[in-house]
Amino acid sequence: MKIFSTENIRKIDRVTIEEEGVSSQELIRRVAEAVTSEIVAHWSPSTPVVIFAGSGNNGADALVVGRMLLEAGFYPRILLFNFHGDSLSRDCRQAKHDLLATGYQGLVEIIDRAELPTLTPEHLVVDGLFGSGLREPLEGGFMMLARVISESGATVISIDVPSGMFGDWNARVIGRNVVHANLTIAVQFPRLAFFLSDNADLVGRWKVIDIGLSERAILNTPTKYFYVERDEVSAVLKSRKPFSSKADYGHALLFSGCYGMTGAAVMAARGALRSGVGKLTVHSARAAFPVLQGQVPEALFSPDRQDYVISDMSARFNCSAIGVGPGIGTNDATRGALETLIKSYKRPLVIDADALNAIAQNQSLLDHIAPGSILTPHAGEFDRIFGAQTSAEGRLLKAIEVSHRYKILIVLKGHYTATVRPDGKVFFNSSGTPAMATAGSGDVLTGIITSLLAQGYKPESASVAGVYIHGLAGEIAADTHGEYGTTGMDIADAVGRAIKVIME
Numbered sequence: 275m276k277i278f279s280t281e282n283i284r285k286i287d288r289v290t291i292e293e294e295g296v297s298s299q300e301l302i303r304r305v306a307e308a309v310t311s312e313i314v315a316h317w318s319p320s321t322p323v324v325i326f327a328g329s330g331n332n333g334a335d336a337l338v339v340g341r342m343l344l345e346a347g348f349y350p351r352i353l354l355f356n357f358h359g360d361s362l363s364r365d366c367r368q369a370k371h372d373l374l375a376t377g378y379q380g381l382v383e384i385i386d387r388a389e390l391p392t393l394t395p396e397h398l399v400v401d402g403l404f405g406s407g408l409r410e411p412l413e414g415g416f417m418m419l420a421r422v423i424s425e426s427g428a429t430v431i432s433i434d435v436p437s438g439m440f441g442d443w444n445a446r447v448i449g450r451n452v453v454h455a456n457l458t459i460a461v462q463f464p465r466l467a468f469f470l471s472d473n474a475d476l477v478g479r480w481k482v483i484d485i486g487l488s489e490r491a492i493l494n495t496p497t498k499y500f501y502v503e504r505d506e507v508s509a510v511l512k513s514r515k516p517f518s519s520k521a522d523y524g525h526a527l528l529f530s531g532c533y534g535m536t537g538a539a540v541m542a543a544r545g546a547l548r549s550g551v552g553k554l555t556v557h558s559a560r561a562a563f564p565v566l567q568g569q570v571p572e573a574l575f576s577p578d579r580q581d582y583v584i585s586d587m588s589a590r591f592n593c594s595a596i597g598v599g600p601g602i603g604t605n606d607a608t609r610g611a612l613e614t615l616i617k618s619y620k621r622p623l624v625i626d627a628d629a630l631n632a633i634a635q636n637q638s639l640l641d642h643i644a645p646g647s648i649l650t651p652h653a654g655e656f657d658r659i660f661g662a663q664t665s666a667e668g669r670l671l672k673a674i675e676v677s678h679r680y681k682i683l684i685v686l687k688g689h690y691t692a693t694v695r696p697d698g699k700v701f702f703n704s705s706g707t708p709a710m711a712t713a714g715s716g717d718v719l720t721g722i723i724t725s726l727l728a729q730g731y732k733p734e735s736a737s738v739a740g741v742y743i744h745g746l747a748g749e750i751a752a753d754t755h756g757e758y759g760t761t762g763m764d765i766a767d768a769v770g771r772a773i774k775v776i777m778e
């Protein structure tokens with residue numbers, strides 16, 4: 275699914291109204307209908323509801339919600355901010371008119387000074403103060419109002435975006451000055467800001483409602499941001515040919531494991547094999563031999579010269595893809611071997627874990643990484659390489675910059691793992707569960723992406739598809755083992771089923 279900028283949503287909105295003949299009032303009605311159904315489905319008419327309506331079309335949405343709630347037997351209190359008595363948008367004026375035409379007596383129109391109602395945790399607040407028309411961070415009375423709403427303990431449903439927050443970038447916004455929603459109901463598309471952990475407490479849960487904006491305009495409007503769902507991944511994964519053999523699905527090489535961290539190699543290997551690689555060789559410390567051969571008998575074992583660490587990472591047997599990092603440790607010999615690999619290997623590498631930490635200690639290696647390589651850092655690993663970031667937004671911007679500069683893909687792991695490409699496109703992943711916050715989970719991902727690369731998928735699709743498959747495998751594993759009980763190995767073992775579900 276495309277994630278559009280606020281500006282582009284406005285354009286698509288305009289095309290829908292001007293070229294497809296849908297009136298803005300009809301669009302507002304569709305928004306209000308969806309918000310109202312949500313309320314009617316989960317709250318009883320006796321709920322004390324307070325609706326805050328601003329002067330623009332976000333306020334118009336809110337006023338129409340008010341009218342629809344009245345029809346459903348609720349009796350909301352509605353506050354409309356109409357400074358000087360003449361600031362309403364045309365649609366907001368119309369919505370006010372329609373509301374008053376029902377004979378409703380509860381409208382409080384705030385023209386100069388606001389008398390705010392006391393809010394308690396029993397209240398349900400509908401936040402229609404500001405949507406995509408917000409121009410500046412809130413200040414003064416609106417800032418105070420946002421704080422009062424957030425600190426009241428009331429349940430808050432925000433229409434389109436939490437008021438005070440921009441849909442795109444929020445570096446200038448202070449979280450405390452934004453309405454904190456429990457649920458945000460976004461019009462037609464999720465916003466970039468929803469995917470950044472900085473805003474998690476402001477957005478709450480979010481849903482998107484389809485109001486039927488022009489499909490042609492949606493198709494023709496470019497964007498750099500995407501939300502990856504199952505359909506996009508199933509369009510990428512290829513079915514196997516009946517007459518194919520293992521030679522058709524690549525031979526991956528993993529540099530993984532050392533004494534004490536052989537399990538990482540096991541999980542990466544399992545992830546690779548369960549995602550369809552034709553052959554797999556794991557090069558590891560000699561001491562890893564019995565564990566790897568015992569736990570992953572399908573993989574070939576390539577012993578290092580050294581017993582306890584990896585000291586040699588030369589590419590061998592013309593392998594079709596290399597993954598490096600899980601459980602390799604930070605030994606000098608291993609770091610030296612990694613430097614040689616990075617400086618000599620000309621095809622994309624998958625680089626994870628301690629291999630990332632080695633790069634953090636020798637950043638000149640970034641200049642040598644083959645274009646199209648995939649780095650899979652979590653926030654801490656990313657910051658160690660590219661500098662400490664104070665926000666997820668800053669980290670994403672930095673990832674976009676360095677991905678372009680070094681021509682590498684960065685898989686920034688988190689709740690919505692973001693895959694950042696050198697062309698500036700960013701893919702936020704939709705699958706996954708907190709059950710995956712467990713040791714070994716990342717090793718499995720390295721295995722999956724390396725396996726897809728080995729099978730001939732381009733780095734752009736191996737990364738995005740690999741991340742989605744990994745998340746879905748985590749969901750499947752958590753179905754059986756629960757949020758607490760899911761292990762890295764459970765995730766690895768569910769990878770095959772995840773791919774099956776995607777391809778069905």
Ligand SMILES: NC(=O)C1=CN([C@@H]2O[C@H](COP(=O)(O)OP(=O)(O)OC[C@H]3O[C@@H](n4cnc5c(N)ncnc54)[C@H](O)[C@@H]3O)[C@@H](O)[C@H]2O)[C@H](O)CC1
Pocket residue numbers: 283284286287298301302305328329330331332333335361363403404405406407408409410411412413416433434435461487
């Ligand atoms: N996307 C769609 O297709 C549809 C969206 N809808 C809803 O409409 C709003 C956007 O409405 P708009 O009138 O453009 O803007 P707002 O209601 O968000 O607010 C504009 C209003 O606020 C004033 N203002 C802006 N910034 C500030 C500030 N910092 N302090 C004080 N006042 C400010 C500005 O001057 C205007 O008066 C969208 O979010 C959806 O909710 C429709 O439902 C139709 C389809």
Ligand SMILES: [K+]
Pocket residue numbers: 332401402403404405432433434435436437
């Ligand atoms: K809002």
